[in-house]
Amino acid sequence: MAGTAENTEGPATGTGGEPESSDSLRTFGAFLQALREHAGYSREEFGALVRFSKHTVASVEQGRRIPDVDFVERAEGVLGNTGALRKAVRHIARQPGLASWFRTWARLEATAITLETYECRVVPGLLQTEAYARAVSLSVPPLPDAAELEARVGARLDRQGLLSMERQPPTAFSFIVEQAVLERHTGGVVITRELFDHLLDVEQRHWNVELQIMPLRQPNHPGLDGPLQLLETPENRWFGYSEGQENGRLITDPKSISLLTQRYAKLRSQALTPEDSRRLLERMRGAL
Structure with missing residues (x-):
């Protein structure tokens, strides 16, 4: 059951030998980090503004966590509502932990x-x-x-x-x-x-x-x-x-x-x- 629809978080290597890749997550994270630093916020300050912990911010920036809808929307508001993060998040192709x-x-x-x-x-x-x-x-x-x-x-x-x-x-x-x-x-x-x-x-x-x-x-x-x-x-x-x-x-x-x-x-x-x-x-x- 390690891969069922409601237990979808399968092993790092899926069936058919498809390796897990988090390149798109790391790219999104680096993009977010660059925007945050350009705006002059520390992770702790940014986390307080988007109502997520600094550890969650770090996880997203390091490509270890998928940003959820609320995170992206709040981050957009804090970073100028350019729409850049909304567009970038669509390109997260693979999700670690999902079969x-x-x-x-x-x-x-x-x-x-x-x-x-x-x-x-x-x-x-x-x-x-x-x-x-x-x-x-x-x-x-x-x-x-x-x-x-x-x-x-x-x-x-x-x-x-x-x-x-x-x-x-x-x-x-x-x-x-x-x-x-x-x-x-x-x-x-x-x-x-x-x-x-x-x-x-x-x-x-x-x-x-x-x-x-x-x-x-x-x-x-x-x-x-x-x-x-x-x-x-x-x-x-x-x-x-x-x-x-x-x-x-x-x-x-x-x-x-x-x-x-x-x-x-x-x-x-x-x-x-x-x-x-x-x-x-x-x-x-x-x-x-």
């Missing part, structure tokens, strides 16, 4: 206006806490070394910038998660309690996020073929994504997209409503 087969989908995610996710294995990566992400990464052999683990967790947390309501337009998110995934208590009770609190908080604070839980008992289940994702681009084109062990598949065929759309619509109708899902999550949280 090679997931990168195309990740690039589509970055500009999607609608994203729909059904997950029956793990909590979707966009909703994970850092501790849960670590527990998932350490659950499935082969175990990562320290650097690889940090890359996986960092990539997952960076992707969560997509949830921002400051994006224009904000992405509309729909998540359907099997109750069994939440009942698994991945990582133990403490990590699960933190995860439940996080899910409740995200659902409450983000009006663009809808979370539904699929109950344990569902005799007629349209998701038996496994997890699926759908997204809509700003041009109103739809793409799908499915994944198995050590592989993933971007789906572009209109007939296949239509089929996945039908399945997701049925999943959505059979899952608990967002309100009932929240109440169930609160009860599960209280029972820990």
